[in-house]
Amino acid sequence: MQFTINGQVHEADVDIRTSLLDLAREHLGLTGSKKGCDHGQCGACTMIVNGRRINSCLTLAVMHQDDDIVTIEGLGGPDALNPLQRAFVTHDAFQCGYCTPGQICSATAMIEEARMGWPSHVSERLDGDVILDNDEISERMSGNICRCAAYPNIVDAIREVAEAGA
Amino acid sequence: MSAHVITMDAPVETSLLDTGAQGIIGKPLDRIDGPLKVAGKAIYAAEQDANTLHGVLVGARIGKGRVAAINEAATLATPGVIRVFTDFETFARNPQQGGEEEAPTQGVREIAYVGQPLALVVAENLEAAREGAEALVIAYEEEAGAFEREAHAAECETPPDASTPAHSSQGDLDRAMADAAVTIDVTYTTPSQSNAPMEPHATIARWDGDNLILHTANQMLASCRKQMADALGIEETNVRLIAPYVGGGFGSKLGIAPEAVAAALAARELGRPIKAVMSRPQVFEATVRRSDTRQRIRLAAGHDGRLTAIGHETLASNLDGEDFFEPAGIATHFLYAGENRSITHDLVRLNLTLSGSMRCPGEAVGMLALECAMDELAEALGMDPIALRKANEPERDPEQDIPFSSRNLIACMDRGAKEFGWDRRDPTPGGRREGEWLIGLGMAAAARSNLMQRSAARVTLRRDGAVIVETDMTDIGTGSYTILAQIAGEMLGAPIGRVQVSLGDTDLPPAAGSGGSWGANSAGSAVYAACEAIRAKLAGAMGASPGDLTLKDGEAIAGNRHVRIADLIDGDLTEEGAIRPGKTDEAFTQAAFGAHFAEVAVNAVTGETRVRRMLGVFAAGRILNEKTARSQCLGGMTFGLGAALTEELVHDIRNGKCVNHDLAEYHVPANADVPQQEVIFIEERDHAANPMLTKGIGELGISGAGAAIANAIHNACGVRVRDYPLTLDKLLPGLPPV
Numbered sequence: 001m002q003f004t005i006n007g008q009v010h011e012a013d014v015d016i017r018t019s020l021l022d023l024a025r026e027h028l029g030l031t032g033s034k035k036g037c038d039h040g041q042c043g044a045c046t047m048i049v050n051g052r053r054i055n056s057c058l059t060l061a062v063m064h065q066d067d068d069i070v071t072i073e074g075l076g077g078p079d080a081l082n083p084l085q086r087a088f089v090t091h092d093a094f095q096c097g098y099c100t101p102g103q104i105c106s107a108t109a110m111i112e113e114a115r116m117g118w119p120s121h122v123s124e125r126l127d128g129d130v131i132l133d134n135d136e137i138s139e140r141m142s143g144n145i146c147r148c149a150a151y152p153n154i155v156d157a158i159r160e161v162a163e164a165g166a
Numbered sequence: 167m168s169a170h171v172i173t174m175d176a177p178v179e180t181s182l183l184d185t186g187a188q189g190i191i192g193k194p195l196d197r198i199d200g201p202l203k204v205a206g207k208a209i210y211a212a213e214q215d216a217n218t219l220h221g222v223l224v225g226a227r228i229g230k231g232r233v234a235a236i237n238e239a240a241t242l243a244t245p246g247v248i249r250v251f252t253d254f255e256t257f258a259r260n261p262q263q264g265g266e267e268e269a270p271t272q273g274v275r276e277i278a279y280v281g282q283p284l285a286l287v288v289a290e291n292l293e294a295a296r297e298g299a300e301a302l303v304i305a306y307e308e309e310a311g312a313f314e315r316e317a318h319a320a321e322c323e324t325p326p327d328a329s330t331p332a333h334s335s336q337g338d339l340d341r342a343m344a345d346a347a348v349t350i351d352v353t354y355t356t357p358s359q360s361n362a363p364m365e366p367h368a369t370i371a372r373w374d375g376d377n378l379i380l381h382t383a384n385q386m387l388a389s390c391r392k393q394m395a396d397a398l399g400i401e402e403t404n405v406r407l408i409a410p411y412v413g414g415g416f417g418s419k420l421g422i423a424p425e426a427v428a429a430a431l432a433a434r435e436l437g438r439p440i441k442a443v444m445s446r447p448q449v450f451e452a453t454v455r456r457s458d459t460r461q462r463i464r465l466a467a468g469h470d471g472r473l474t475a476i477g478h479e480t481l482a483s484n485l486d487g488e489d490f491f492e493p494a495g496i497a498t499h500f501l502y503a504g505e506n507r508s509i510t511h512d513l514v515r516l517n518l519t520l521s522g523s524m525r526c527p528g529e530a531v532g533m534l535a536l537e538c539a540m541d542e543l544a545e546a547l548g549m550d551p552i553a554l555r556k557a558n559e560p561e562r563d564p565e566q567d568i569p570f571s572s573r574n575l576i577a578c579m580d581r582g583a584k585e586f587g588w589d590r591r592d593p594t595p596g597g598r599r600e601g602e603w604l605i606g607l608g609m610a611a612a613a614r615s616n617l618m619q620r621s622a623a624r625v626t627l628r629r630d631g632a633v634i635v636e637t638d639m640t641d642i643g644t645g646s647y648t649i650l651a652q653i654a655g656e657m658l659g660a661p662i663g664r665v666q667v668s669l670g671d672t673d674l675p676p677a678a679g680s681g682g683s684w685g686a687n688s689a690g691s692a693v694y695a696a697c698e699a700i701r702a703k704l705a706g707a708m709g710a711s712p713g714d715l716t717l718k719d720g721e722a723i724a725g726n727r728h729v730r731i732a733d734l735i736d737g738d739l740t741e742e743g744a745i746r747p748g749k750t751d752e753a754f755t756q757a758a759f760g761a762h763f764a765e766v767a768v769n770a771v772t773g774e775t776r777v778r779r780m781l782g783v784f785a786a787g788r789i790l791n792e793k794t795a796r797s798q799c800l801g802g803m804t805f806g807l808g809a810a811l812t813e814e815l816v817h818d819i820r821n822g823k824c825v826n827h828d829l830a831e832y833h834v835p836a837n838a839d840v841p842q843q844e845v846i847f848i849e850e851r852d853h854a855a856n857p858m859l860t861k862g863i864g865e866l867g868i869s870g871a872g873a874a875i876a877n878a879i880h881n882a883c884g885v886r887v888r889d890y891p892l893t894l895d896k897l898l899p900g901l902p903p904v
Contacts, residue, residue, distance in 0.1 A: 017293040026292060031213035032206020034413070036364045037446040041829040044364055072206035081201060089200035092797045095644030098364040100412030104204060122838075134842055142836040145829060146806030147364050147414050148643045149804030150797060151840040 006074030225509020230311030246294025264420025281451025386679025606882025631720025645794030659717025684860025695743025802867020
């Protein structure tokens with residue numbers, strides 16, 4: 001089977017039980033996506049598949065023929081951080097760093113969801129523009145657990161980038 | 167190389183961090199490991215080697231008994247499976263506690279709790295190992311176990327003294343209670359909690375001849391190296407632990423865990439590297455929990471609020487053969503005045519996951535009881551909670567009659583009250599309502615014993631002014647990389663970008679590791695000592711005294727001379743430094759202090775609690791990096807929020823099985839649970855603590871945080887629940903009619 005990861009076409013021949021997360025971590029050397037629970041409960045494994053954020057531990061690699069997959073490695077390297085990665089550093093939006101790639105991938109797709117006007121549980125209205133204020137960001141990022149609890153800094157980092165791009 | 171050793175036998179009058187010219191110490195600098203972490207390029211234990219076999223642990227399905235037989239046939243018939251490893255003598259029954267030098271409890275034929283690792287199934291890939299593990303058939307001989315604290319409370323025993331005495335008393339508590347104008351006698355309970363670091367416990371074990379190399383998720387490498395050597399019966403010099411990045415620990419990675427021992431044994435047998443990563447349920451079941459507690463608090467006071475007596479009795483639980491007890495009364499010894507005191511800890515033996523250190527062992531749950539009881543006393547007296555605490559501010563340690571090394575609790579409370587708007591609190595519960603929400607404010611004190619451990623570091627100053635720091639200290643998210651760079655850079659005149667820090671490898675000088683909030687104090691002081699030795703050499707080369715030497719941006723200034731470091735040294739200048747605790751440990755009571763403030767909204771219809779605001783004000787000596795220290799406090803405050811409202815590890819009373827062994831059912835706070843908390847640091851220096859004049863910060867933020875929330879809930883709705891977590895079902899019966 002074949003798919004695109006971070007702009008590169010990859011071919012793989014893996015066990016049909018291999019999750020997309022394990023494909024990246026164990027077979028492609030892309031260990032930026034983290035395994036925190038393997039149950040779709042923590043969000044550390046979040047990848048962006050065809051533009052949408054998903055828990056890559058909950059999907060099998062063989063389900064992604066021809067898909068366009070983006071992992072943290074596709075967003076920016078240590079010497080070429082993108083604005084969101086840079087904001088995470090300046091706002092200290094992480095401590096141990098283990099949930100961080102998932103937080104950043106999740107936030108990347110989340111900002112797009114807001115731009116498309118998708119409402120959340122805390123949105124006042126179901127239609128119209130979404131303003132990513134603290135409550136909206138907290139709500140939309142609650143699928144990504146951070147046990148170090150950098151939440152206030154994560155919110156600040158995302159809000160800064162969302163506002164700059166608005 | 168002989169190390170320059172600083173022993174804390176007397177207070178340090180002047181710190182070189184106060185006279186440095188580089189101007190980077192204390193500054194809110196970005197983490198130097200930040201770019202790697204946000205790019206997914208920080209490499210954690212299970213990611214260190216892609217070409218390994220995979221091992222999956224199999225845990226016991228009964229709570230007490232023994233293994234009768236293991237049938238490997240189905241497992242071995244699974245394609246890809248190589249071997250089933252069982253070693254009833256050598257496998258670790260449970261992790262070791264932090265700082266111990268001996269192996270964890272070994273031997274797994276006898277089963278002490280559900281989830282106790284019994285075997286490691288090794289296969290060519292993860293999928294096969296997992297299927298093989300599922301297929302393993304284990305027959306048991308089951309016995310009756312003990313799974314409930316209260317059912318076995320009468321059989322409790324007094325454990326040996328540890329970080330705090332198991333039992334201590336002075337004066338006559340009962341008499342003081344009988345004589346007092348106002349008394350409080352209340353019992354609080356806290357459930358088992360799980361450290362739940364985001365990175366599961368993981369080890370890659372590889373043998374190179376007689377040498378064992380472990381890439382492992384671990385907080386304290388130097389002592390764990392000894393533990394592992396002892397577990398395998400090999401020399402410490404044959405064991406190397408590597409952990410440059412650790413995905414959180416919170417106490418659960420202080421000692422070596424069962425997967426490390428199993429992987430090491432299997433890798434030796436097969437002659438190939440083995441990766442063993444615990445599943446999330448195994449992290450809950452087979453690593454560490456914070457013990458459940460029952461805490462009786464007794465307070466006796468006059469009408470003026472002055473305490474005449476404090477009693478704090480704790481009943482906690484642990485496995486047979488494990489001495490650790492949750493030291494819930496540890497801060498009660500010194501937090502408030504009062505001449506009659508009794509603080510006790512007893513232990514019930516239960517067949518549950520090992521209880522051990524979880525972030526801020528002791529104060530984290532002890533303050534949930536003590537600081538709420540103080541709130542109850544304030545209400546009974548009709549006093550403001552802050553005024554009550556001020557009335558009981560001791561001038562010296564109330565038990566040992568020695569001075570505090572530094573203590574700014576009152577300053578923290580005053581600053582917090584001002585910033586938070588404490589004067590707007592209505593002391594009558596239920597007095598403020600917005601629609602269907604009842605609004606309340608609460609506060610609590612924070613206190614955390616300040617600790618330092620032996621630690622060593624090597625620092626190299628290169629001719630071009632660059633600095634290299636090396637120690638086996640870990641950075642588990644605490645900011646070690648960054649603050650060690652700031653210390654060395656400040657002392658040796660290097661901008662932060664010119665300091666390289668290597669951590670997490672037992673080939674480097676042994677450090678204290680990350681635990682007990684002592685990491686920065688200990689490893690930082692070792693770096694300080696090494697830098698002091700380098701400064702002495704440089705001063706000698708300039709013919710100046712070290713006190714007259716100023717280093718900045720790769721240049722040295724003394725007297726009227728101003729030279730480049732390259733002109734002073736012929737090659738790299740390398741020194742080792744070490745710190746040792748000394749007489750200031752005994753001469754002073756050392757602790758960091760703070761004050762928590764919380765505003766909550768309790769839904770009058772559903773009983774749901776939302777935390778609207780949290781402020782923590784802390785005095786913890788010099789702050790080495792305002793940004794990372796603030797993050798430590800945010801993390802602690804959120805642990806406190808979890809303890810108050812959401813976290814409870816539930817055990818099946820029939821067999822002790824951890825019922826909610828995953829992150830969907832064990833509720834660590836999520837983003838939407840946590841408001842935009844605020845943190846303020848009070849300027850302080852602690853001259854008795856260490857040459858940097860710092861105190862630990864990693865756990866102070868949790869101490870009292872949950873109590874402030876609980877007190878705010880009471881203020882909001884008038885309901886006082888003494889059984890944590892304070893979930894809506896417990897509040898509903900007491901809420902006023904809608």
